Amino acid sequence: MGAAAPIGATARAKVNLYLHVVGRRPDGYHLLDSLVVFADVGDRLTAVPAAGLTLAIDGPFADGLGDGSDNLVMRAGLALRAALGGDTPGAALRLTKNLPVAAGLGGGSADAAAALRLLPRLWDRRLPADRLEALALSLGADLPVCLAGGPRLVGGIGEDVVPPPALPPAWLVLANPRLPVATAAVFRERQGPFSAAGRWREVLPDARALAAVLADRGNDLAAPARRLAPVIDEVLDEPAALPGCLIARVSGSGATCFGLFADAATAARAAECLAGRRPPWWVAAAPMLTADGAD
Numbered sequence: 001m002g003a004a005a006p007i008g009a010t011a012r013a014k015v016n017l018y019l020h021v022v023g024r025r026p027d028g029y030h031l032l033d034s035l036v037v038f039a040d041v042g043d044r045l046t047a048v049p050a051a052g053l054t055l056a057i058d059g060p061f062a063d064g065l066g067d068g069s070d071n072l073v074m075r076a077g078l079a080l081r082a083a084l085g086g087d088t089p090g091a092a093l094r095l096t097k098n099l100p101v102a103a104g105l106g107g108g109s110a111d112a113a114a115a116l117r118l119l120p121r122l123w124d125r126r127l128p129a130d131r132l133e134a135l136a137l138s139l140g141a142d143l144p145v146c147l148a149g150g151p152r153l154v155g156g157i158g159e160d161v162v163p164p165p166a167l168p169p170a171w172l173v174l175a176n177p178r179l180p181v182a183t184a185a186v187f188r189e190r191q192g193p194f195s196a197a198g199r200w201r202e203v204l205p206d207a208r209a210l211a212a213v214l215a216d217r218g219n220d221l222a223a224p225a226r227r228l229a230p231v232i233d234e235v236l237d238e239p240a241a242l243p244g245c246l247i248a249r250v251s252g253s254g255a256t257c258f259g260l261f262a263d264a265a266t267a268a269r270a271a272e273c274l275a276g277r278r279p280p281w282w283v284a285a286a287p288m289l290t291a292d293g294a295d
Helices: 072-084 107-123 129-139 143-148 183-189 207-214 222-228 231-240 264-277
Strands: 007-024 030-050 053-058 090-096 152-156 160-162 171-176 247-250 257-261 282-287
Touching (some): 007 107, 007 143, 030 107, 053 072, 072 107, 072 129, 090 107, 129 143, 143 160, 171 231, 171 264, 207 247, 207 257, 222 231, 231 247, 257 264
Parallel strands (some): 030 282
Antiparallel strands (some): 007 030, 030 090, 030 152, 171 282, 247 257
16 A cells, blocks of 8 residues: 555635734733734645654745644644544654744734634544633634634633624735744734724625725734834835725734735735745735635
8 A cells, every 4th residue: 555645734824904902811822803814825835644743844934834743733733632542543744934033924823723623623532612612722822723724803811702793705915025023022012002903793795895994993012013024114115106006004913914905906016026025035825715715
């Protein structure tokens, strides 16, 4: 018999359409209110059965991750294997890193969440949903929403994850100057009062209506991120100036910025134009997923 064919899962880019810091716990963790969506572009994780648990990394942004021994994918795999029991098989994992590292796109968390979805399929073993969600949160605050894999309103430190009102079709143009920005440093740099929650209940008819609602909301991490990495000002200005861009924002803690577009053709032309103007940058156009994405 030949070698087993690998199975795979996609770790899609996480985008915060808005992100409000609404408080802080006594232990120092910030309390958030955010609308998270996923763009249909991301890293790819594959797995085949093996005696132990290993991780190989390739792809255009592999150099930013070292040898993978302390990668969050490995930590997720080891934690899941322990939770499932000592006789759980192993796996040879391969991560193709297509997203920039430390980019405000939740890449590491999305990769780890892909492992938590992929390995139970490979091993044909499942944890109860509540235990899997608790395991995800123990690995990082972004893991629960990345495990869900679709649009979610996120509260608390990341553990409160619920579906939003239905979102309209829209497209995203993502731009990153290939400069990593540490999320912890951005939170430390944040100043000023806390914001109110920004949630709404109505179903929005189209991307223009979505942009109008987002115009009254913001990203409370944008200002500290821009102080730490002033190039973000340039990155934010570029998609905002593209024809058809409805609104432009910093995603998460940066340095990635996104522009929201109403249709695929306009987004594709905008991305092509931006990539031509800023050839060193990473630029991608992708649909915004309005439902949970399949692997």
